[in-house]
Amino acid sequence: MTHVENTLLRDIKTPSQVAGLSDAQLLQLAREVRERIVDVVSHNGGHLAPSLGVVELTLALLAVFDLEKDRLIWDVGHQAYAFKLLTGRAETFHTLRTLGGISGFPKPSESPYDHFGVGHSSTSISAALGMALARDLAAQRHHVVAVIGDGALTAGEAFEGLNLAGHMGKRLIVVLNDNEMSIAPNVGALSRFLSSALSRRWVRQARKDVLGFLRAIPRIGQDLALYAQRGEMSFKSFFTPGMLFEAFRFAYIGPVDGHSTNELKRHLKMAAAVEDGPVLLHVRTHKGKGYAPAEANPAHYHGVGHFTPETGLPVSTLSPVPSFTSVFGKTLLRLAEKDDRIIAITAAMPEGTGTEFFKERFPERFVDTGICEQHAVTFAAGLASRGYRPVVAIYSTFLQRAYDQIVHDVCLQNLPVVFCVDRAGLVGEDGATHHGAFDIPYLRHIPNMSILAPRDENMLRHCLATALASAGPCALRYPRGSGYGVKMEESLRILPPAQGEILLDGEAVAIAAVGNRAHPALEAARFVEEELGFRPLVFDPVWIKPLPEAMLADIARCFDKMLIVEEGSLACGFSSAVLEFLNDVGLSPGVRVKRLGLPDSFVGHGSQMQLRELTGLRSRSIADAVAELARGAK
Numbered sequence: 189m190t191h192v193e194n195t196l197l198r199d200i201k202t203p204s205q206v207a208g209l210s211d212a213q214l215l216q217l218a219r220e221v222r223e224r225i226v227d228v229v230s231h232n233g234g235h236l237a238p239s240l241g242v243v244e245l246t247l248a249l250l251a252v253f254d255l256e257k258d259r260l261i262w263d264v265g266h267q268a269y270a271f272k273l274l275t276g277r278a279e280t281f282h283t284l285r286t287l288g289g290i291s292g293f294p295k296p297s298e299s300p301y302d303h304f305g306v307g308h309s310s311t312s313i314s315a316a317l318g319m320a321l322a323r324d325l326a327a328q329r330h331h332v333v334a335v336i337g338d339g340a341l342t343a344g345e346a347f348e349g350l351n352l353a354g355h356m357g358k359r360l361i362v363v364l365n366d367n368e369m370s371i372a373p374n375v376g377a378l379s380r381f382l383s384s385a386l387s388r389r390w391v392r393q394a395r396k397d398v399l400g401f402l403r404a405i406p407r408i409g410q411d412l413a414l415y416a417q418r419g420e421m422s423f424k425s426f427f428t429p430g431m432l433f434e435a436f437r438f439a440y441i442g443p444v445d446g447h448s449t450n451e452l453k454r455h456l457k458m459a460a461a462v463e464d465g466p467v468l469l470h471v472r473t474h475k476g477k478g479y480a481p482a483e484a485n486p487a488h489y490h491g492v493g494h495f496t497p498e499t500g501l502p503v504s505t506l507s508p509v510p511s512f513t514s515v516f517g518k519t520l521l522r523l524a525e526k527d528d529r530i531i532a533i534t535a536a537m538p539e540g541t542g543t544e545f546f547k548e549r550f551p552e553r554f555v556d557t558g559i560c561e562q563h564a565v566t567f568a569a570g571l572a573s574r575g576y577r578p579v580v581a582i583y584s585t586f587l588q589r590a591y592d593q594i595v596h597d598v599c600l601q602n603l604p605v606v607f608c609v610d611r612a613g614l615v616g617e618d619g620a621t622h623h624g625a626f627d628i629p630y631l632r633h634i635p636n637m638s639i640l641a642p643r644d645e646n647m648l649r650h651c652l653a654t655a656l657a658s659a660g661p662c663a664l665r666y667p668r669g670s671g672y673g674v675k676m677e678e679s680l681r682i683l684p685p686a687q688g689e690i691l692l693d694g695e696a697v698a699i700a701a702v703g704n705r706a707h708p709a710l711e712a713a714r715f716v717e718e719e720l721g722f723r724p725l726v727f728d729p730v731w732i733k734p735l736p737e738a739m740l741a742d743i744a745r746c747f748d749k750m751l752i753v754e755e756g757s758l759a760c761g762f763s764s765a766v767l768e769f770l771n772d773v774g775l776s777p778g779v780r781v782k783r784l785g786l787p788d789s790f791v792g793h794g795s796q797m798q799l800r801e802l803t804g805l806r807s808r809s810i811a812d813a814v815a816e817l818a819r820g821a822k
């Protein structure tokens with residue numbers, strides 16, 4: 189990428205300025221925007237390829253629509269970096285995703301131009317339709333525009349939005365950003381349908397079949413075939429993506445070249461002129477456009493860490509210690525080699541969840557459902573009901589979507605589905621929309637569900653083996669990032685239910701530390717011993733459900749001060765479960781319990797370490813809390 193002076197971009201303070209730019213200026217601005225995105229993301233990490241792919245689309249949207257009154261909703265919002273740069277955030281863009289800096293996603297509290305908060309996929313059409321109804325009820329005239337990717341369009345909610353929009357007939361513009369990619373190449377029948385190459389091949393084949401069939405009809409066949417050939421144009425136009433959206437009662441425009449600002453402006457104006465109902469503008473873009481490494485490997489550059497802009501190569505911050513995710517992926521593979529009932533399921537995130545190893549080794553037992561967490565869970569329930577052992581690997585934040593499916597389709601029937609809840613706890617730079625804060629609360633009250641929280645990568649392997657040996661539903665929650673570099677035991681153990689482990693014997697204060705907080709609690713215990721001269725006990729409950737009641741009761745009888753630490757919401761979390769238990773068995777009056785966890789407010793973005801520091805979850809804060817408890821402070 190050649191260096192360009194950021195002169196035009198520097199002067200754009202409000203989006204309305206884009207409308208007045210000439211074609212040549214728009215071309216230059218696109219170059220400046222791309223260069224700035226690559227520069228900042230190469231330092232801060234972030235969603236590179238999605239944002240590079242929609243630079244011209246963003247410019248055209250700003251040129252055609254008036255964001256002071258028209259509403260624009262980006263689906264997921266990971267592609268909105270150009271939009272941020274052009275809506276008054278060029279000067280602060282270098283703070284992208286950093287603590288106190290601007291968010292990686294549109295956020296109404298950050299800018300009046302971020303019309304709707306996003307981060308999870310496939311909400312844009314529903315939100316836009318709500319805004320369209322609000323507009324009509326207030327007798328206003330502005331436009332409402334949703335921009336949705338072909339990946340996000342695989343989710344049920346997107347179709348629920350299309351369905352109701354068609355039914356209500358509201359004036360609404362949906363721009364489909366079709367780059368044939370989700371994070372990995374897009375999956376599903378729909379994506380094949382949208383793909384022109386495939387549909388052209390399909391049309392050719394279908395046409396051949398139909399003509400062959402007609403010709404085979406005795407006497408009149410040749411004439412019929414001739415007649416049908418004359419109607420070839422209508423045959424072709426019938427089998428296009430438009431047919432799908434027209435069935436939803438949308439007017440369809442496209443496909444349009446998503447890298448020609450002129451073409452985009454022309455077609456956006458056409459879409460804006462549709463007065464009598466919803467319209468879908470189908471735009472084709474290239475993910476990663478304008479930055480050679482991202483164009484060549486858009487899946488890798490979907491979301492990246494720190495890299496060298498000249499080469500695209502990562503600046504190695506790679507820890508020699510394997511991540512929880514990769515240990516999970518490799519262990520699953522090992523278990524699946526011995527058990528052909530194991531099926532791995534991901535909702536559009538094979539790499540993110542570490543299931544890509546499984547995909548390569550056992551393609552027939554691997555399923556990528558697309559961005560369809562709800563469907564993935566019920567699909568797994570179906571498999572489990574027929575004797576298979578489905579392993580559903582979904583991030584904590586995205587599994588929120590499938591709450592009813594977990595309750596109704598899995599737990600109510602006590603089906604042995606294994607939930608591998610990755611990214612549990614604080615995820616860091618992706619911020620509030622992505623933290624795994626709520627999985628303990630949304631899982632622990634469901635009957636039949638078991639929940640394990642491995643403290644490190646070695647325990648993760650035993651937890652996975654245990655979950656797969658379980659007769660009912662079982663979830664394991666583990667965090668984003670590297671393990672603790674612990675020794676890996678060769679053979680896998682089945683962990684006894686409701687049994688925790690005392691990691692360090694001690695006196696005066698007992699620390700119960702859930703999952704990835706156990707090792708920091710051990711470090712905190714060392715601080716306390718050095719600084720205060722006593723050693724607190726450190727207990728790893730291992731099981732969040734069933735609760736290790738007998739061990740907790742023993743601890744409560746021996747210790748009158750207990751500190752509970754969990755990287756998850758305090759409300760309804762593990763510590764709540766312990767308080768409920770102590771209360772129910774009459775032990776609570778004897779124990780002073782202090783709790784560390786995530787507060788009743790949304791934690792923002794920053795590095796994982798900074799956020800753990802802020803929320804009091806690092807070893808230093810754990811040691812300070814022990815000291816407070818020991819002093820008898822409230």
Ligand SMILES: Cc1ncc(C[n+]2csc(CCOP(=O)(O)OP(=O)(O)O)c2C)c(N)n1
Pocket residue numbers: 238241264266267307308309336337338339340341365367369370371475490535536537559561586589
């Ligand atoms: C509910 C939910 N599941 C998973 C994700 C993770 N995710 C973020 S972007 C993305 C792919 C989106 O593909 P597409 O809509 O085509 O946009 P593109 O990145 O190709 O521009 C996925 C799976 C998410 N944000 N929300």
